[in-house]
Amino acid sequence: MEFDRQALSQAIAFRRALHQAPELSGEEARTAETVAARLHGFAPDQLLTGLGGHGVACIFEGAEPGPSLLLRCELDALPIEEISDAPHRSRILGKGHLCGHDGHSAILTLVASALSQRRPARGRVILLFQPAEETGAGAAAVLADPAFAAIRPDMALSLHNLPGLPLGEASLREGPVNCASRGLRITLSGKTAHASMPQDGLSPMAAMTRLMPALAALGPGGALDESFRLVTITHARLGEPAFGIAPGTGEIWATLRTLRDEAMAALIEEAERLVISEADAAGLGHALAYEDIFTHCENHPAAVALLRSALDAEGIAHRPGEPMYPSEDFGRFASVSRSAMFFLGAGLDHPRLHNPDYDFPDDLIAIGARVFLRAVREALG
Numbered sequence: 489m490e491f492d493r494q495a496l497s498q499a500i501a502f503r504r505a506l507h508q509a510p511e512l513s514g515e516e517a518r519t520a521e522t523v524a525a526r527l528h529g530f531a532p533d534q535l536l537t538g539l540g541g542h543g544v545a546c547i548f549e550g551a552e553p554g555p556s557l558l559l560r561c562e563l564d565a566l567p568i569e570e571i572s573d574a575p576h577r578s579r580i581l582g583k584g585h586l587c588g589h590d591g592h593s594a595i596l597t598l599v600a601s602a603l604s605q606r607r608p609a610r611g612r613v614i615l616l617f618q619p620a621e622e623t624g625a626g627a628a629a630v631l632a633d634p635a636f637a638a639i640r641p642d643m644a645l646s647l648h649n650l651p652g653l654p655l656g657e658a659s660l661r662e663g664p665v666n667c668a669s670r671g672l673r674i675t676l677s678g679k680t681a682h683a684s685m686p687q688d689g690l691s692p693m694a695a696m697t698r699l700m701p702a703l704a705a706l707g708p709g710g711a712l713d714e715s716f717r718l719v720t721i722t723h724a725r726l727g728e729p730a731f732g733i734a735p736g737t738g739e740i741w742a743t744l745r746t747l748r749d750e751a752m753a754a755l756i757e758e759a760e761r762l763v764i765s766e767a768d769a770a771g772l773g774h775a776l777a778y779e780d781i782f783t784h785c786e787n788h789p790a791a792v793a794l795l796r797s798a799l800d801a802e803g804i805a806h807r808p809g810e811p812m813y814p815s816e817d818f819g820r821f822a823s824v825s826r827s828a829m830f831f832l833g834a835g836l837d838h839p840r841l842h843n844p845d846y847d848f849p850d851d852l853i854a855i856g857a858r859v860f861l862r863a864v865r866e867a868l869g
Protein backbone atom coordinates (compact mmCIF):
# COMPACT_ATOMS: atom_id res chain seq x y z
CA MET A 489 0.00 0.00 0.00
CA GLU A 490 1.33 3.42 -0.89
CA PHE A 491 -0.06 6.87 -0.32
CA ASP A 492 0.54 9.80 -2.58
CA ARG A 493 3.02 12.33 -1.34
CA GLN A 494 0.50 15.10 -0.97
CA ALA A 495 -1.91 13.00 1.12
CA LEU A 496 0.97 11.95 3.39
CA SER A 497 2.32 15.46 3.87
CA GLN A 498 -1.19 16.67 4.65
CA ALA A 499 -1.58 13.93 7.26
CA ILE A 500 1.73 14.97 8.87
CA ALA A 501 0.65 18.63 8.90
CA PHE A 502 -2.68 17.58 10.38
CA ARG A 503 -0.90 15.65 13.16
CA ARG A 504 1.17 18.70 14.03
CA ALA A 505 -1.89 20.95 14.06
CA LEU A 506 -3.60 18.61 16.54
CA HIS A 507 -0.40 18.51 18.57
CA GLN A 508 -0.45 22.28 19.05
CA ALA A 509 -3.99 22.31 20.45
CA PRO A 510 -4.27 19.44 22.96
CA GLU A 511 -7.52 18.94 24.86
CA LEU A 512 -8.11 16.73 27.90
CA SER A 513 -10.35 13.66 28.15
CA GLY A 514 -14.00 14.57 27.74
CA GLU A 515 -13.15 18.11 26.61
CA GLU A 516 -12.18 17.33 23.01
CA ALA A 517 -14.79 19.63 21.40
CA ARG A 518 -12.37 21.59 19.22
CA THR A 519 -10.28 18.56 18.33
CA ALA A 520 -13.45 16.75 17.24
CA GLU A 521 -14.47 19.74 15.11
CA THR A 522 -11.05 19.85 13.46
CA VAL A 523 -11.18 16.11 12.79
CA ALA A 524 -14.76 16.22 11.43
CA ALA A 525 -13.90 19.14 9.12
CA ARG A 526 -10.93 17.22 7.72
CA LEU A 527 -12.99 14.04 7.25
CA HIS A 528 -15.80 15.97 5.59
CA GLY A 529 -13.33 16.75 2.80
CA PHE A 530 -13.07 13.03 2.03
CA ALA A 531 -16.83 12.84 1.33
CA PRO A 532 -17.59 9.78 3.48
CA ASP A 533 -21.00 8.07 3.23
CA GLN A 534 -21.75 9.01 6.84
CA LEU A 535 -20.08 11.30 9.33
CA LEU A 536 -21.37 10.92 12.90
CA THR A 537 -20.38 13.40 15.60
CA GLY A 538 -21.05 13.62 19.33
CA LEU A 539 -20.60 9.88 19.86
CA GLY A 540 -20.18 9.13 23.57
CA GLY A 541 -19.21 12.76 24.12
CA HIS A 542 -16.99 14.19 21.39
CA GLY A 543 -16.50 11.00 19.36
CA VAL A 544 -16.51 11.15 15.56
CA ALA A 545 -17.21 8.23 13.20
CA CYS A 546 -16.46 8.38 9.50
CA ILE A 547 -18.06 5.64 7.43
CA PHE A 548 -17.25 4.34 3.96
CA GLU A 549 -19.67 1.79 2.47
CA GLY A 550 -18.88 -0.96 0.00
CA ALA A 551 -21.12 -1.61 -3.03
CA GLU A 552 -21.85 -5.18 -1.86
CA PRO A 553 -23.12 -6.26 1.55
CA GLY A 554 -20.50 -7.67 3.89
CA PRO A 555 -18.96 -7.42 7.33
CA SER A 556 -18.13 -4.15 8.98
CA LEU A 557 -14.67 -3.31 10.21
CA LEU A 558 -13.98 -0.58 12.73
CA LEU A 559 -10.60 1.13 13.06
CA ARG A 560 -10.24 3.14 16.22
CA CYS A 561 -8.01 6.01 17.32
CA GLU A 562 -8.21 8.45 20.23
CA LEU A 563 -8.72 12.21 20.48
CA ASP A 564 -7.53 13.15 23.97
CA ALA A 565 -4.31 14.61 25.32
CA LEU A 566 -2.87 14.75 28.85
CA PRO A 567 -2.62 17.28 31.71
CA ILE A 568 1.19 17.37 31.41
CA GLU A 569 3.32 20.35 30.40
CA GLU A 570 5.24 19.48 27.24
CA ILE A 571 8.99 20.09 27.12
CA SER A 572 9.89 20.69 23.49
CA ASP A 573 11.62 23.09 21.10
CA ALA A 574 9.64 21.81 18.11
CA PRO A 575 7.72 24.46 16.17
CA HIS A 576 4.57 22.35 16.58
CA ARG A 577 4.87 22.08 20.39
CA SER A 578 1.73 22.50 22.50
CA ARG A 579 0.37 26.02 22.69
CA ILE A 580 -1.79 25.16 25.69
CA LEU A 581 -0.17 25.60 29.07
CA GLY A 582 -0.08 22.40 31.11
CA LYS A 583 -1.53 20.17 28.38
CA GLY A 584 0.21 18.01 25.83
CA HIS A 585 -0.31 15.27 23.26
CA LEU A 586 2.17 13.05 25.06
CA CYS A 587 0.61 9.65 24.28
CA GLY A 588 0.62 10.06 20.49
CA HIS A 589 -3.15 10.22 19.99
CA ASP A 590 -2.49 13.08 17.55
CA GLY A 591 -0.49 10.62 15.46
CA HIS A 592 -3.07 7.85 15.71
CA SER A 593 -5.72 10.33 14.50
CA ALA A 594 -3.52 11.41 11.59
CA ILE A 595 -3.14 7.75 10.59
CA LEU A 596 -6.91 7.34 10.31
CA THR A 597 -7.25 10.54 8.25
CA LEU A 598 -4.69 9.08 5.83
CA VAL A 599 -6.75 5.86 5.66
CA ALA A 600 -9.84 8.02 5.01
CA SER A 601 -8.08 9.75 2.10
CA ALA A 602 -7.30 6.36 0.52
CA LEU A 603 -10.85 5.05 1.08
CA SER A 604 -12.31 8.18 -0.49
CA GLN A 605 -10.33 7.32 -3.63
CA ARG A 606 -11.46 3.71 -3.56
CA ARG A 607 -14.21 2.48 -1.29
CA PRO A 608 -14.22 -1.10 0.05
CA ALA A 609 -15.75 -3.62 -2.37
CA ARG A 610 -18.13 -4.94 0.28
CA GLY A 611 -19.25 -4.26 3.82
CA ARG A 612 -18.41 -1.11 5.68
CA VAL A 613 -15.39 0.64 7.19
CA ILE A 614 -15.92 2.73 10.30
CA LEU A 615 -13.11 5.10 11.29
CA LEU A 616 -13.76 5.92 14.94
CA PHE A 617 -12.09 8.90 16.60
CA GLN A 618 -12.80 8.05 20.23
CA PRO A 619 -12.85 10.57 23.07
CA ALA A 620 -11.59 10.17 26.65
CA GLU A 621 -9.28 7.18 26.33
CA GLU A 622 -6.94 8.30 29.11
CA THR A 623 -9.64 8.16 31.80
CA GLY A 624 -11.11 4.88 30.57
CA ALA A 625 -14.49 6.55 30.08
CA GLY A 626 -14.55 7.09 26.31
CA ALA A 627 -14.90 3.61 24.85
CA ALA A 628 -17.68 2.72 27.29
CA ALA A 629 -19.51 5.97 26.49
CA VAL A 630 -19.25 5.38 22.73
CA LEU A 631 -20.50 1.80 23.10
CA ALA A 632 -23.42 2.98 25.23
CA ASP A 633 -24.42 5.70 22.74
CA PRO A 634 -27.65 4.69 20.91
CA ALA A 635 -26.15 6.02 17.65
CA PHE A 636 -23.41 3.41 17.96
CA ALA A 637 -25.92 0.52 17.92
CA ALA A 638 -26.58 1.23 14.23
CA ILE A 639 -22.89 0.91 13.32
CA ARG A 640 -21.91 -1.92 15.65
CA PRO A 641 -18.95 -3.59 13.90
CA ASP A 642 -18.13 -7.25 13.34
CA MET A 643 -14.47 -6.59 13.98
CA ALA A 644 -12.52 -3.76 15.61
CA LEU A 645 -8.81 -2.97 15.24
CA SER A 646 -6.58 -0.42 16.89
CA LEU A 647 -2.92 0.45 17.24
CA HIS A 648 -0.81 2.22 19.81
CA ASN A 649 2.68 3.53 19.25
CA LEU A 650 5.24 2.11 21.65
CA PRO A 651 8.59 3.64 22.64
CA GLY A 652 11.13 0.94 23.50
CA LEU A 653 10.28 -1.08 20.39
CA PRO A 654 12.42 -0.40 17.27
CA LEU A 655 10.94 2.31 15.04
CA GLY A 656 8.43 0.88 12.60
CA GLU A 657 8.46 -2.67 13.99
CA ALA A 658 5.30 -4.14 15.44
CA SER A 659 4.23 -6.24 18.37
CA LEU A 660 1.12 -8.39 18.12
CA ARG A 661 -0.17 -11.24 20.26
CA GLU A 662 -3.33 -13.20 21.01
CA GLY A 663 -4.94 -13.11 24.45
CA PRO A 664 -4.49 -10.38 27.04
CA VAL A 665 -2.48 -7.38 25.81
CA ASN A 666 -3.27 -4.71 28.40
CA CYS A 667 -4.05 -4.94 32.11
CA ALA A 668 -7.32 -4.36 33.88
CA SER A 669 -7.04 -1.42 36.27
CA ARG A 670 -9.18 0.88 38.34
CA GLY A 671 -8.79 3.75 40.73
CA LEU A 672 -10.07 3.14 44.26
CA ARG A 673 -10.87 6.31 46.20
CA ILE A 674 -11.15 5.66 49.94
CA THR A 675 -12.62 8.30 52.22
CA LEU A 676 -12.30 7.88 55.99
CA SER A 677 -14.34 10.13 58.22
CA GLY A 678 -13.99 10.83 61.93
CA LYS A 679 -14.40 14.19 63.67
CA THR A 680 -12.34 17.38 63.55
CA ALA A 681 -11.20 19.08 66.75
CA HIS A 682 -9.03 22.00 67.85
CA ALA A 683 -5.36 21.14 67.33
CA SER A 684 -4.77 21.84 71.02
CA MET A 685 -7.34 19.20 72.01
CA PRO A 686 -7.07 16.35 69.50
CA GLN A 687 -8.55 13.98 72.11
CA ASP A 688 -11.94 15.64 71.48
CA GLY A 689 -11.90 14.55 67.83
CA LEU A 690 -11.35 11.37 65.85
CA SER A 691 -8.45 11.50 63.38
CA PRO A 692 -8.07 8.92 60.60
CA MET A 693 -4.27 9.40 60.75
CA ALA A 694 -3.35 6.09 62.40
CA ALA A 695 -5.76 4.06 60.25
CA MET A 696 -4.39 5.74 57.11
CA THR A 697 -0.78 4.98 58.00
CA ARG A 698 -1.69 1.32 58.53
CA LEU A 699 -3.90 1.09 55.43
CA MET A 700 -1.48 2.45 52.84
CA PRO A 701 1.28 -0.17 53.23
CA ALA A 702 -1.34 -2.90 53.81
CA LEU A 703 -3.08 -2.05 50.52
CA ALA A 704 0.25 -1.91 48.69
CA ALA A 705 1.11 -5.34 50.12
CA LEU A 706 -2.01 -6.81 48.48
CA GLY A 707 -0.45 -6.09 45.09
CA PRO A 708 3.35 -6.33 45.12
CA GLY A 709 3.57 -6.42 41.29
CA GLY A 710 6.18 -8.56 39.52
CA ALA A 711 5.90 -10.57 36.33
CA LEU A 712 2.75 -10.16 34.24
CA ASP A 713 1.14 -13.56 34.65
CA GLU A 714 -2.22 -14.78 35.91
CA SER A 715 -1.22 -14.15 39.54
CA PHE A 716 -0.03 -10.58 38.87
CA ARG A 717 -1.48 -7.94 41.20
CA LEU A 718 -0.24 -4.40 41.65
CA VAL A 719 -1.59 -1.79 44.07
CA THR A 720 -0.07 1.67 43.68
CA ILE A 721 -0.91 4.35 46.23
CA THR A 722 -1.16 7.43 44.01
CA HIS A 723 -2.45 10.10 46.39
CA ALA A 724 -3.31 10.67 50.04
CA ARG A 725 -4.74 13.57 51.97
CA LEU A 726 -5.26 14.04 55.70
CA GLY A 727 -7.42 16.89 56.98
CA GLU A 728 -6.75 20.39 55.70
CA PRO A 729 -3.46 22.30 55.40
CA ALA A 730 -3.94 24.12 58.73
CA PHE A 731 -2.04 24.03 62.05
CA GLY A 732 -5.09 24.80 64.15
CA ILE A 733 -7.25 21.81 63.25
CA ALA A 734 -6.92 18.17 64.24
CA PRO A 735 -8.05 16.32 61.09
CA GLY A 736 -11.42 14.62 60.86
CA THR A 737 -11.22 13.19 57.34
CA GLY A 738 -8.69 11.44 55.19
CA GLU A 739 -8.54 10.18 51.66
CA ILE A 740 -6.39 7.52 49.99
CA TRP A 741 -6.27 6.91 46.24
CA ALA A 742 -5.01 3.53 45.12
CA THR A 743 -4.74 2.10 41.60
CA LEU A 744 -5.46 -1.63 41.42
CA ARG A 745 -4.04 -3.58 38.49
CA THR A 746 -4.28 -7.20 37.30
CA LEU A 747 -3.73 -9.03 34.01
CA ARG A 748 -7.37 -10.13 33.67
CA ASP A 749 -10.78 -8.94 34.85
CA GLU A 750 -11.34 -12.13 36.89
CA ALA A 751 -8.28 -11.47 39.06
CA MET A 752 -9.43 -7.86 39.48
CA ALA A 753 -12.70 -8.99 41.08
CA ALA A 754 -10.77 -10.91 43.76
CA LEU A 755 -8.38 -8.00 44.39
CA ILE A 756 -11.28 -5.57 44.82
CA GLU A 757 -12.90 -7.84 47.38
CA GLU A 758 -9.71 -8.08 49.46
CA ALA A 759 -9.00 -4.34 49.27
CA GLU A 760 -12.53 -3.48 50.38
CA ARG A 761 -12.40 -5.97 53.25
CA LEU A 762 -9.14 -4.42 54.46
CA VAL A 763 -10.55 -0.87 54.37
CA ILE A 764 -13.72 -1.85 56.19
CA SER A 765 -11.90 -3.72 58.95
CA GLU A 766 -9.43 -0.83 59.58
CA ALA A 767 -12.23 1.75 59.53
CA ASP A 768 -14.43 -0.29 61.86
CA ALA A 769 -11.57 -0.96 64.28
CA ALA A 770 -10.87 2.79 64.50
CA GLY A 771 -14.53 3.77 64.71
CA LEU A 772 -14.27 5.71 61.46
CA GLY A 773 -16.87 6.02 58.73
CA HIS A 774 -15.78 4.92 55.28
CA ALA A 775 -16.81 5.42 51.66
CA LEU A 776 -15.42 3.61 48.62
CA ALA A 777 -15.67 4.85 45.04
CA TYR A 778 -14.18 3.65 41.76
CA GLU A 779 -12.94 5.81 38.89
CA ASP A 780 -10.91 5.31 35.70
CA ILE A 781 -12.18 1.75 35.29
CA PHE A 782 -10.41 -0.22 32.55
CA THR A 783 -11.32 -3.79 31.66
CA HIS A 784 -8.43 -5.90 30.43
CA CYS A 785 -7.78 -5.84 26.69
CA GLU A 786 -8.13 -9.28 25.06
CA ASN A 787 -7.02 -9.84 21.47
CA HIS A 788 -9.32 -12.18 19.50
CA PRO A 789 -7.50 -14.80 17.34
CA ALA A 790 -9.46 -13.88 14.17
CA ALA A 791 -8.66 -10.18 14.51
CA VAL A 792 -5.02 -11.00 15.28
CA ALA A 793 -4.87 -13.19 12.16
CA LEU A 794 -6.08 -10.31 10.00
CA LEU A 795 -3.53 -7.90 11.49
CA ARG A 796 -0.74 -10.45 11.20
CA SER A 797 -1.55 -11.02 7.57
CA ALA A 798 -1.61 -7.24 6.92
CA LEU A 799 1.76 -6.76 8.67
CA ASP A 800 3.29 -9.61 6.65
CA ALA A 801 1.89 -8.26 3.38
CA GLU A 802 3.38 -4.85 4.16
CA GLY A 803 6.74 -6.40 5.08
CA ILE A 804 6.61 -5.02 8.62
CA ALA A 805 8.62 -7.05 11.13
CA HIS A 806 6.57 -8.15 14.10
CA ARG A 807 7.01 -10.16 17.27
CA PRO A 808 4.52 -11.56 19.78
CA GLY A 809 5.71 -9.23 22.52
CA GLU A 810 4.57 -9.29 26.12
CA PRO A 811 1.31 -7.99 27.59
CA MET A 812 1.51 -4.36 28.73
CA TYR A 813 1.37 -3.14 32.32
CA PRO A 814 -0.67 -0.04 31.39
CA SER A 815 -4.38 -0.22 30.64
CA GLU A 816 -6.20 0.70 27.47
CA ASP A 817 -9.92 1.21 27.10
CA PHE A 818 -9.99 -0.40 23.65
CA GLY A 819 -10.58 -3.62 25.63
CA ARG A 820 -14.25 -2.59 25.84
CA PHE A 821 -14.71 -3.27 22.13
CA ALA A 822 -14.23 -6.99 22.82
CA SER A 823 -17.74 -6.93 24.33
CA VAL A 824 -19.34 -6.12 20.95
CA SER A 825 -16.92 -7.47 18.34
CA ARG A 826 -13.89 -9.56 17.65
CA SER A 827 -11.14 -7.07 18.39
CA ALA A 828 -7.37 -6.75 18.45
CA MET A 829 -4.80 -4.07 19.08
CA PHE A 830 -1.19 -4.03 17.94
CA PHE A 831 1.76 -1.88 18.92
CA LEU A 832 3.97 0.03 16.54
CA GLY A 833 7.54 0.76 17.66
CA ALA A 834 8.34 4.44 18.22
CA GLY A 835 12.08 3.71 18.55
CA LEU A 836 14.26 2.02 21.15
CA ASP A 837 15.41 5.25 22.78
CA HIS A 838 12.33 7.33 22.12
CA PRO A 839 10.99 9.21 25.18
CA ARG A 840 8.34 7.09 26.89
CA LEU A 841 4.56 7.67 26.71
CA HIS A 842 3.28 10.35 29.09
CA ASN A 843 6.79 11.79 29.51
CA PRO A 844 7.06 15.56 29.04
CA ASP A 845 9.56 15.24 26.16
CA TYR A 846 7.55 12.63 24.20
CA ASP A 847 6.42 13.44 20.64
CA PHE A 848 4.78 11.07 18.13
CA PRO A 849 7.22 10.06 15.35
CA ASP A 850 5.79 11.24 12.01
CA ASP A 851 7.42 8.24 10.29
CA LEU A 852 4.75 6.03 11.83
CA ILE A 853 1.86 7.78 10.08
CA ALA A 854 2.39 6.08 6.71
CA ILE A 855 3.33 2.76 8.33
CA GLY A 856 0.22 2.62 10.53
CA ALA A 857 -2.04 3.67 7.65
CA ARG A 858 -0.49 0.99 5.40
CA VAL A 859 -1.28 -1.76 7.91
CA PHE A 860 -4.85 -0.58 8.47
CA LEU A 861 -5.57 -0.09 4.78
CA ARG A 862 -4.12 -3.52 3.96
CA ALA A 863 -6.35 -5.06 6.63
CA VAL A 864 -9.36 -3.32 5.07
CA ARG A 865 -8.49 -4.58 1.58
CA GLU A 866 -7.91 -8.13 2.83
CA ALA A 867 -11.18 -8.22 4.78
CA LEU A 868 -13.44 -6.21 2.48
CA GLY A 869 -11.64 -5.86 -0.84
Ligand SMILES: [Zn+2]
Pocket residue numbers: 586587622841842
Ligand atom coordinates in the same frame (compact mmCIF):
# COMPACT_ATOMS: atom_id res chain seq x y z
ZN1 LIG B 1 -1.87 7.50 27.38
Ligand SMILES: [Zn+2]
Pocket residue numbers: 562587588589621648
Ligand atom coordinates in the same frame (compact mmCIF):
# COMPACT_ATOMS: atom_id res chain seq x y z
ZN1 LIG C 1 -2.54 6.36 24.47
